[in-house]
Amino acid sequence: MDVRCATRTEASEFLQSLGMMLGDWGQLKDIDRESCRYERFQPRAQTLDLYELARVLLDWVGFQNRMLLQFDNSTMFQEDEPSVIRALGFDEILSGEHESRTLIVDTASDENSSVRAKLVLLIVFGISFEWNMYFVSSESARGQGLGLLDGVVCFFGDEARLSESINIIERFGV
DSSP, rough: OOOOOOOOOHHHHHTTTEEEEEEEOOOEETTTSSSOOOOOOOOHHHHHHHHHHHHHHHHHHHSEEEEEEETTOOOOOOTHHHHHHTTOOOOGGGSSSSSGGGEEEEEOTTTHHHHHHHHHHHHHHHTTOOOOOEEETTTTOOOOEEEEEEEEEEEEEEHHHHHHHHHHHHHHHO
């Protein structure tokens, strides 16, 4: 995939053949009208809730030093799901061997938060696609882990950690 920044001239030439142009603020406009015609809708809030949930879950399991990521053997990726895994940088999971379904992710050097963002998105897609996967941090308490099992979030841990999970369940649960 080749991606590069386009000049204003290149963008104008590209859009002109489609009857469009860039407005002063960079918005798309119809060449023959003041603005483009459009239909719009606001997606359901559940998408934002799911993203926020993923962030909270990653914080609960711990995000320092190293993270073990495990897909169990019942996770069978469908159609374009492997593309999502590749885009997030977790290609090793796709080798096809069950032994390779365990990754150790170094999170200690996450200076620009890209690893955290990728793990958050992996949780979002894991819940959405109903993958069976587990997260354990090197900073987790003994027995503490997070499971995503067929779209259901499962907390593992001692009584103290599980009592903390109640707040998450009350905030995001159905």
